[in-house]
Amino acid sequence: MLRRTILLGCAAAAVLALGMQRAEAAYPDRPITLIVPWGAGGGTDATARILASLMEPALGQPVNVVNRTGGSGVVGHSAIATAEPDGYTLGIVTVEIGMMHWSGLTDLTYQDYTPLVLYNEDPSGVQVGIDAPWSTIDELLAYVKDNPAGTLKASGTGQGGIWHLALAGMLKTAGMEPDRVPWVPSEGAAPGLQDLVAGGVDVVTCSIPEAQSLIDAGRVKSLAIMASARADNFPDVPTLEEEGIDWRLGAWRGVAGPKGLPEEVVNTLVPLLEQIHASDDFRNFMTDRGYGMVFEGPEGFEAFMAESNESLGSVMKELGMAK
Template sequence: MVLRRTVLGLLSAAACLAALPLAGIPAASPARAAGWPERPITLLVPWAAGGGTDATARIIGSLLEKELGQPVNVVNRVGGSGVVGHTAIAKAAPDGYTLGLATVEIAMLHWQGLTPLTYKDYTPIALMNLDPAGVQVRQDAPYATLKDLVADIKSNPGKHKASGTGQGGIWHLAIAGMLDSLGMDPASVPWVPSNGAAPGLQDLVAGGVTVVPCSIPEARSLIEAGRVKSLAIMDDAPNPIFPKVPTLKAETGSPWTIGAWRGIVGPKGLPDDITRRLTAALQKIYDSKDYKDFMGGRGFGIRYAAGPDFQAFWEKSDADLGAVMKKVGLAK
C-alpha cells in the first residue's frame, strides 16, 4: 500500500508539473501552434449565396485551401442588411479558424444605428476587391461629359432622378457624396430606390431615371451593347476595362472617391503569427492568374491592401460614408 501511494503521489505531482508552463517560457495557445491550421477553416459571408460577395468568397476560399492545406468552408450568414454575418465574424473566437469577408456595409451600418460594430471590432487582413462608382446615363443622353450633366443639374434641380440600390445604399451615397463635393445639394437629384444596380439600369434604359451611379462592371453589358455610357468614375484612376472613362477628379476637380469593397478579416485579437501567414497567402492569391481571371471574367474590380493599409482604407471609407449619410439625413 505504501508503494502504491508513493507511485500515485509521484504521478499526481508529475501531472501538476506538466500542466504548468516552464519558468520564463509562456504556455503556447492552440492558436499560436506551429501547426496552424490543423483543421478546417470557416469563411463567413454576410450575404446570400449566388451574389458577387459569395462568388468572391468562394474563389478566395478555394485558393486559400491550396495555400494552407486545409478545407475552407464558405458559410453564408444572412440577415439584417449584413448585420447578422458581420456580427458572427466579430463574435467568433480569435483563433484563426473563423474568418470573414467583410463588405463596405460594415462602414455604414453603425451610422444607421443598426449595430455598434465598427472597424475597431475586427482584425483587418487583406482588402481583395473594390468596384468604384461610375456615373452612367443613357447612350442617347445629351451629355457628352460629366461637366455637361453637372451643369444641367445645377440649372434644373429636381429634374434628374437616380437609382441603383436601396435608400441609403452604397450607390445612393456615391452620387450624394459627389454632389456634396461639388458644392451642390445632394437632394438636387432625387433618389429612386431599387433592388440593385440591374433593375436601376433597366429603369435608366426605359427612361424612368436619368442617372445610375453604380460600378462600371455592373453596367458593362449595357455599355458594350451601346445602350448606356459612363461619364466618369469615382476613383483615383480609370477602370482598366474602360480606360477612356475619366475620373471624377479629372473631370471636375473633386477628390471624392467611393466604391463597394470586400476584404478578408478576422475577429479582433487574431494572433500576429496567424495574421502574417494569412496575409502572405492572400497576397499570393491576389497575384495569381486564377484570381485575376476569375474576377476579371465577371467584371469585378480588384484592389489589394494589407494590414495597416487596409485599416487606413477602412477608416477613411467609414468616415466618408458617415459624413455623406449625415448630409442626406440617414445617420442616427
C-alpha cells in the same frame, strides 16, 4: 437506463482522449467558414468564392463560403464579428462597415475585426441609358441644375447605401442639394440597372464591373467614374476630377476575422492571401470581370479602414444621412 449511462460514460472518456490529441494539430485542422455578408451571384460573393477555391489546396482544408445576407449587410458583418476567434470563421468585410454605425443600424465598427488583407476597390461610375440625351457628365449635371428638383431619379442600392452616398456627394460637390436627384432604393446594382434599361430611373451610380455587361451590350453608357485615375478597361470614361468636380468614392472588400485572432492564424493566412493575390489565377479573374485590385496587409488594411470610416462618417453627416 443504467446501460445508457455506462455507454455515455465510455463515449465521454473516449472523447476526452481524442480531444487531447487534437489540440496539438497545426492550424487549420478542420474546415474553415468564410462568411459573405451579401447574396450569391454578386461581386462580393464571386470574389469570395474564387479566394476560397484558391485557399483550399494551400490550406489542405475545405473553405466553405456561407452567404449571410440581409439587413443591408448588418447580419453578415455581425456574424463575422461575433464568431469564435479561432481562425475557423473568417469573412469578407466590405465598405459598409464604415457606414452602418453612422446610420445607427448597428454598433459594429471596423475595430471589432482582426484585419487580414484588403484585396479590391472599385470606384463608382455614373451610368445613364444609352438613349439618354446627355453625352458627358457636365451635360447631365447642367440638366439637373436647370430643371426643378426631382425631375431625374436615380438608383443603384438601398437607401443610404454606398452608391446613394456616391450620388449625393457628387451633387453636393457640384454645388447642388444632395437630394436634388431623389434616390429610388433597390436591392442592389443589378435591379437598379435593369430599371434604368426599362426606363424607370434616369441615372444609376454603381461600380463599373457591376454595369459592365450592360455597357458591353450597348444598353447603358458610363459618363464618369469617381476615382483619381481612369479605369484600365474603360479608358474612355473620364474621372469626375478631370471634369472639375473634386469627389471620389469607391467600394472596397477585404478579408478579416473576429477581433483577437491568434497570431498563428494571422501568420498563416496573410502570406497565403498575399501569394493568392499575386497569382495569375486570381489576377486573371479579377481583371476579366473588371474588379480593381489593391493590396494591403493587416496594418495597412486597418489604417485604410480607419480612414475610410472617418471620411464616410463626415460625408454622411454633411449629407444628413447619419443619425
